[in-house]
Amino acid sequence: MDRAAPAAKPAASRMPLLDAVKGLACLLIVGHHLSRYGPLPEGAASLAPDVFDWLSQYGRLAVQVFLVLAGFLAAGSLAPDGTLRIDRPLVRVFQRYGRLVMPYLAALTFSVIVAALVRPWLDDEAVPGPPVMAQLIAHGLLLQDLLGFEALSTGVWYVAIDFQLFVLALAAIGVSEMLQRRWAMRAETSRWLMAGFVFLLVVSSLAVFNRHAELDVTALYFFGSYGLGMFVFWIGRATRQSTWGFGVLLLALLGAAALALDWRSRIATAWITALAVAVIQHLDGLKPSAWPAMGEPLVRLGRISYSLFLIHFPVLLLVSAVVSHFMRVTPWIGLSGLLATVALSIGAAILLYRFVESRPATWRGVLGLFAGLLVCGAVVSLISA
Template structure:
């Protein structure tokens, strides 16, 4: 790391950021944590009489907040791999390895944490939300991000999403590579938007209608592709007519799919894509209490997503064992689990995700034969 530019966390914290994206990520992450707290119990079972409608909504409809991450994922992958929407990618295997090196190490660390905490929580509590004893095959499948495909039980709620995110990235890289092969040296600016629109259409009208596909990327590509089109459509260098066409290419297959079979999760994905088209590229100040909170919560959202479930399990176990089983006391337990999940996510981000990112960034740069640029 000789000529490397090492960017400190303090420097990044004072730069203008994609605040609206951070806000969406922060809000969606909170809903996912609360959804799992409401859905898995057992504290929520005791709180149900106190807040029946709220817990009913959190345990059911709130799960569609994951669509926010899917659309943002597509938006940011287009920004990273094909900012102008052109086909082709110079180093597809390196791009895939970089993505794996970013996602997998903190995910595996969180998986090991869940494997340790689950039997500890089992000292005080037996509940159907708890996984059985971990096996080497199960851990190996998680490390390869193939647990869902290979039929292994996830060791933590939300583990499926990390594997799907990697699959979607792999699918996008493949589309870009194939598009580059088809286009050759010709400038076919509309090839990738058309390919993504076709992918959205097949996803929403076929794969997303069959839950048997929910361990595979095509099931989720409709939402992911909407994010990609939103990035390309929001390019300020494009003419208004081109922007309109691109957003129409996003909206038409979604509206058709909703007419065939209305799915609130897909309607939400379209709303998020429209929001990103309007505000996704906007840089917001990093100063001020409100933006500091939003940017911090957005920054640690992946860490919170990774660690909240084992933390919530432990809090559940302690509260139902040592605290009165009254709705008010168990409601306090749910709020405690929520706060503990945020605190654990912040600690995991600082002490695990960031250091692992630096190490893996150096490894990736070394394998690519260039100086390391370590930034977050």
């Protein structure tokens, strides 16, 4: 499956501009997938070949926006003042896992059902094969790529990477806290140590790990973009103009050096996003009062962007199967099917957000949805055998 997707559910309700940016980025990623999979884009592409080609080639870069914003929000959640503010890290790790996997497991179950339904009608490589139990368990534990299993839906790699990135960031901050306590450091020294640990991870990712495609199943490959977002948050907390200026200069030099070493459009996108957020934050552009009411549709879309990302692919498979089975896919029929997919996906995302994603993460909820995925997958496997 293609590797392009948005980030997990954000905690940015008080920063509507970030929600709006996520809404726009999510549409680009959905457009990227809709331009590549199934018979519908093959028919519709002739109506706007440049648009479809651009989405197919570059729409995936929007994932870098989500990586930067995820890092920004993680820094605000874990260490807004440069010190870890979490008493029980393992509990926080489960909370993150739960928030990620509850809508993810629900969407995966839907995807398994849809794939089974459309398989007789839609002969396309985008349709996942019947799942096996080990594959289902690996997906539920966010280990599918590390263990080499076929993805049950497009973009599920991102959910696993998001979780890995969060744990890696928490570990880096936690190690600095442990050293601070052992060496009885002053708070200011501790903050610099923490920033140093994160900076080391960012540099290692940008200069080494991100240049090896085989490592793209690990957080180390993506931490450069994620860490840039973390630095942007901390730079924005600077009380002195000189400190903010130094932080932005360091950010600019870091990105420029990484691109001079090895030009990567994904890193360029993350770098530009990080610099833009740093400047907008400095100008108080992230406050609710700075965002005009005319952007409310994008803000609302951004708040359901994770659910939209999770659910749009099975909706695309379902619409593609129905349209291609009952009609000849002409350019206008293909375009109408894609537009219907977008509308139905947004409707499904609203339901997924309301009934699953917005609910508190609990062990009972996670285990119930995990069991539902396993049972559904087992039934589909038996029927498909």
